[in-house]
Amino acid sequence: MKKILLISIIFAAMVSCGKAHENTSYEKIDSSAVEESTETPLTETTVVATKTTSDNNIQNSTETTSVSEFTEQQIVKEICINTYGFDDETAESFSEMMIENVKKISDDVLGAIASEDEAKEKGRSVIAEIAGNDFIESIESEYVELNGEKVKYQREKPAYIITYYDEFDIWKIAPTLPVGTTEDGRSVFTPGTVPYVLLRGSDGKVVGIFH
Numbered sequence: 001m002k003k004i005l006l007i008s009i010i011f012a013a014m015v016s017c018g019k020a021h022e023n024t025s026y027e028k029i030d031s032s033a034v035e036e037s038t039e040t041p042l043t044e045t046t047v048v049a050t051k052t053t054s055d056n057n058i059q060n061s062t063e064t065t066s067v068s069e070f071t072e073q074q075i076v077k078e079i080c081i082n083t084y085g086f087d088d089e090t091a092e093s094f095s096e097m098m099i100e101n102v103k104k105i106s107d108d109v110l111g112a113i114a115s116e117d118e119a120k121e122k123g124r125s126v127i128a129e130i131a132g133n134d135f136i137e138s139i140e141s142e143y144v145e146l147n148g149e150k151v152k153y154q155r156e157k158p159a160y161i162i163t164y165y166d167e168f169d170i171w172k173i174a175p176t177l178p179v180g181t182t183e184d185g186r187s188v189f190t191p192g193t194v195p196y197v198l199l200r201g202s203d204g205k206v207v208g209i210f211h
Contacts, residue, residue, distance in 0.1 A: 072099065073099060075165075075207060076095035076099060077091045079172065079198060098208035099208055104209070104211075105130060105206065109205050111204040113199060120173060122199060122204055126197045126199075126206060127196075130195055130209060130211050136175075139175045144182075151186070153181060153182045153188045156180045161175075164201070170207065171198070171199045173196060174194060174196035174197075175195070177194055
């Protein structure tokens with residue numbers, strides 16, 4: 001009888017231990033579930049952050065497009081109208097000619113322009129290529145030739161007139177022919193036209209050349 005009772009007690013203890021062991025394993029599974037649950041919001045946060053970045057890129061792209069809403073030909077055409085007062089058809093034809101002239105130079109992207117001096121330097125290099133160094137020297141010289149002799153004169157205008165069209169981000173670099181007065185009072189006037197260049201400020205792209 002005692003032996004049966006002892007076996008019953010041992011059996012009950014084993015069952016109790018088995019139940020306790022089952023509860024412990026369950027808690028570990030539950031703990032893992034909590035850890036997984038904790039990681040899930042991190043993944044969602046990453047997705048949201050990526051989406052926000054993407055939205056910002058879309059917004060920035062939209063802003064860039066609005067700044068560059070004009071084609072190069074539209075820009076050159078508008079500047080022709082501004083410069084000469086052309087009608088729409090004449091300005092269209094003139095702008096096509098200026099854009100075609102860009103093919104005559106060796107390099108049509110000269111680098112971003114941060115100042116008037118940089119615009120002048122880059123525009124001067126283009127004009128030298130299309131019109132020659134003799135032309136550059138003639139417009140920059142302090143002397144003009146009158147009746148076969150070189151005479152010093154005082155300019156009325158600078159050698160280059162630099163204009164910036166803010167709405168298009170375009171620099172216009174235009175040399176001027178000698179006009180002024182000699183030291184002995186004689187007038188200097190040089191008839192004719194001069195080449196000029198249109199450069200985009202953001203990258204120095206040559207968008208038009210008159211020559």
